[in-house]
Amino acid sequence: MSETKIKSVLVAQDIKTLDPTKLTPLSPEVISRQATINIGTIGHVAHGKSTVVKAISGVQTVRFTSEFKRNITIKLGYANAKIYKCTNPECHRPGCYRSFRSNTEDSPLCDRPGCGGHMQLLRHVSFVDCPGHDVLMATMLNGAAVMDAALLLIAGNESCPQPQTSEHIAAIEIMNLKNIIILQNKIDLVKEAAAKEQYGQILKFIQGTVAEGAPIIPISAQMKYNIEVICEYIVKKIPIPVRDFTSDPRLIVIRSFDVNKPGARVDDLKGGVAGGSILKGVLKIGDEVEVRPGVITKDLDGRMKCLPLFSRILSLYAEENDLQYAVPGGLIGVGTRIDPSLCRADRLVGQVLGAVGKLPEIFISLEVNFFLLRRLLGVKSEGGEKQSKVRKLAKDDTLMVNIGSTSTGCRVTAVKHDLAKLTLLTPVCTMEGEKIALSRRVDKNWRLIGWGTIKKGTLIEA
Structure with a gap:
């Protein structure tokens, strides 16, 4: 991310001439002013998620005193960045890719010494910086509800996988997120042999998961090594999502x-x-x-x-x-x-x-078709295999359910095969067919145990 100061010249928007049928995520009046792709940063606590976002966007997502004191993300952080490519053919990749803050003009000059070419705006992305701490899993799931893609951070100076690395992978699998880029961070802190050994661990870990086949980029977010490579991969590996501009908002x-x-x-x-x-x-x-x-x-x-x-x-x-x-x-x-x-x-x-009048119904109880994980993720259990197995759902179980960006407690009132009836503690605005994540309290923390699909529900009385 270049520190060069660039004046802000953005394409104007005019409501009078707005025609939603002609808009696309790459329309100049859209991409100039707002991000059109949401990219989550996920992974274990202190693996460098917020530092990567700052290196790409120039925005510090850790904004609360409690977060600074503990050096962890507690609330969802967010930051926007524009990604450009230099139009000068002599400006070679990956250095021709650059990222700047969201209010940068759409065609700045390339800041590479001796280049002088103009940059072309290719993407305007929004980063959803998720907490990696195990007790903040519900916040991470709320963030996953809006993601189109994810950057999975793995620290090069620790063994792979760490507990929340597995849990976050399972969560994005539930959310049906397929576009993933893996960042092997803190590469400046380890020797080449150790980095290669961990690369092998990462390949083994992602086998059979939604992240299998994802590119693995060695980086140092703190030193800003290989940030241009991340920008290039965001442009080339993350497709522009299909958006609906004409429905009710x-x-x-x-x-x-x-x-x-x-x-x-x-x-x-x-x-x-x-x-x-x-x-x-x-x-x-x-x-x-x-x-x-x-x-x-x-x-x-x-x-x-x-x-x-x-x-x-x-x-x-x-x-x-x-x-x-x-x-x-x-x-x-x-x-x-x-x-x-x-x-x-x-x-x-x-x-x-x-x-007004076009939003989904409000439900107080739900019938869901559920699937449970075979074992708990992110739990280093002393009881071994037996303790980490996910217990079947039973009547009167207390669970936490994540629907979209909602987290609420619920009680299981009936279970039959893979169907369960859940009575919610607080009403939710949702619809049939929506995906949900289920968590259970294990050792005083909420742990992801499975997911489900809403079949039907009981509406709240008006």
Whole structure:
């Protein structure tokens, strides 16, 4: 990632001339301002996920005091980057590939000494930086819901696989993610023989998994070695996802904020901001939107009720770029008129935002077709083989279920063969056919035990 300062000249957007049928993820007015591909960074704790994102995008995803103190990612981090290729034929690969911040102009000059060619914008990507710590598995699964591809980080100075490396691979397998690039990081800390030995371990580990056949790139994120190679592989190995621009818009919320400073005057208060990824359709400034399930309350009899939130879009942002309209892909900040107290501290995470009256139903119980893993991943058990086996589902089991960006507890009320009925602790906005991940509490931590598909469910009473 070059440190060269480049002035920001971006292609203008105009709602009046917007025609969703003519948009593609590579349309200049789209790719200039917002990312259209979501790439997750996954892997074991402290293997360098956040450092790689910073090396490519120039953005520090570790933003909270608690994260700095413990040197781990706790919340989902996010950062956008533009990837370019120099048009000068004398500028050879991989050095002709470069990445810059999201607000960089679309055709900067190549910064390689003696080149002087112009760079051509090829991709605008959004990184979803997932935590690698075992107790934060639910957060990682929420991030996996919006990923189109993944960078799997493996530290060169540790044996492979580490516990969460296996768990994250299983999670992306569940999410049906097929585009993976493996980064053998911290290569500057080991001798060549040790790096080659670990390369063999990686090949053995990915055999038979969704990552089999994925390219393995030796890098040093800290020293910025081989970052251009990652950029080249992102362009060549990760296909542009097929996007639906014409359906009713739907965004899943993975972060939410109150952007007001403490002590702000009443007249200066701004509405809450929802951050997430658009699954389909186009959101425009001025659109009327609905957020489901919305505010969840209980009546005196203990019955749950949901009050969807209705609002208007006041602003749209993709990192530092303001938008007139936003399309699927990338992480988008949606400024609304919703009471900021309902959005602060990620309170809207797991909710769905979209066109009024066009969102899926809200369910309080689900019938799922489930599949269990043979053994627990990421558990170094002292009890050996027996202890790491996944116990079958039984009535009254307490599980955690991940649906899209929602994590909620649930109780198993019935099991028959590979079908289970789950009563949820909090209502979810979802639909039949949606994939879910199932986790069980093992040694005080939630562990991934399997996945399932929603067959049907019980709607919440209006």
